[in-house]
Amino acid sequence: xxSFATWNVNSLRVRLAQLGLWLGANAIDVVALQETKxxxxxxxxxxxxxxGYRAVFSGQxxxxxxxxxxxxxxxxxxxxxxxxxxxQRRVIATTVGAIRLINVYVPNGQSVGSDKYAYKLAWLVxxxxxxxxxxxxxxxxxxxxxxxxxxxxxxxxxxxSWQGSVLVSEAERAAFGRLTDHGMSDLFRRFEQxxxxxxxxxxxxxxYRRNRGLRIDLMLASPGxxxxxxxxxxxxxxxxxxxxxxxxxxxxxxDLSCVGA
DNA sequence: ATGGTGGGCAGCCCA
Numbered sequence: 699x700x701s702f703a704t705w706n707v708n709s710l711r712v713r714l715a716q717l718g719l720w721l722g723a724n725a726i727d728v729v730a731l732q733e734t735k736x737x738x739x740x741x742x743x744x745x746x747x748x749x750g751y752r753a754v755f756s757g758q759x760x761x762x763x764x765x766x767x768x769x770x771x772x773x774x775x776x777x778x779x780x781x782x783x784x785x786q787r788r789v790i791a792t793t794v795g796a797i798r799l800i801n802v803y804v805p806n807g808q809s810v811g812s813d814k815y816a817y818k819l820a821w822l823v824x825x826x827x828x829x830x831x832x833x834x835x836x837x838x839x840x841x842x843x844x845x846x847x848x849x850x851x852x853x854x855x856x857x858x859s860w861q862g863s864v865l866v867s868e869a870e871r872a873a874f875g876r877l878t879d880h881g882m883s884d885l886f887r888r889f890e891q892x893x894x895x896x897x898x899x900x901x902x903x904x905x906y907r908r909n910r911g912l913r914i915d916l917m918l919a920s921p922g923x924x925x926x927x928x929x930x931x932x933x934x935x936x937x938x939x940x941x942x943x944x945x946x947x948x949x950x951x952x953d954l955s956c957v958g959a
Numbered sequence: 960a961t962g963g964t965g966g967g968c969a970g971c972c973c974a
Contacts, residue, residue: 708974709966733974735967760967761974806974814973846974900974901964944965944974 699928700795700954703729704842704915705936705947706803706898710734710765713943714742718749720936720947727769728794729947730801732844734763741765756787764790764801764843780831782824789825791832796957797923798836800829802843807864815864818846822873826880833880838923838957841882844898844945845916847874849884853913855896865912882918885930885950897932898945906937917950926952 703726707713710731721729729751736742737759746753746767755765756777764787766772775792778784791800802825807818832839847870851857860866878884886895896911905911917930930950937946 712966733966760972808973903963941965
């Protein structure tokens with residue numbers, strides 16, 4: 699079984715110790731991180747190596763930043779969306795054995811109708827283009843990350859109050875639908891899950907304690923990979939720790955014995 | 960109640 703995870707750590711520097719604890723306790727082979735908020739010069743190579751992982755990353759100071767940590771060798775790493783100039787570091791893709799992994803930090807969008815919302819929708823068009831290209835080259839594609847979109851109302855603690863808001867708006871869900879139209883399967887929904895399962899809770903007003911969250915951290919697999927998935931779950935435990943990220947990690951395991959990996 | 964909390968970097972920006 700090969701285990702993958704995705705986690706928006708909201709500052710890798712602040713969350714490094716928690717990440718180490720969590721990786722060690724959960725036997726994670728590959729983890730995709732978002733919001734590392736570190737320039738590449740400041741990436742904590744030594745600390746990550748000491749945890750037993752190698753890393754590829756595309757970072758910037760203060761905002762955004764993505765990384766992939768792996769116990770296995772990585773090949774053919776690409777940062778960004780080819781053909782789309784974007785100073786914001788939000789995508790890194792690499793090959794781990796038999797799987798093409800795409801790690802994304804989708805723009806938040808701020809509010810419906812804002813400039814950032816327009817950027818989010820334009821960015822998602824470019825992501826779809828990249829996904830289509832990757833699917834044409836790779837049979838087993840795993841796209842994970844912070845999508846900043848709750849796919850369905852059951853991924854929202856109070857759909858009525860969120861109706862039409864950023865993270866759930868029709869245009870965002872339509873853009874997400876154009877990803878799943880390529881056959882990408884939301885792995886979490888392939889399995890029986892507890893009700894009210896979310897992956898992000900605002901820091902404010904005791905949102906976590908009241909489970910007022912959204913499920914926006916997702917793991918999507920191509921038709922050649924999804925049937926090999928044996929579990930997918932959200933681990934809330936790190937969200938209960940002192941000084942947590944506002945996101946919980948999500949993990950999935952794959953049985954790749956049939957592809958000789 | 961257009962607030963509230965947290966991260967980063969220097970009085971705000973972003974989530």
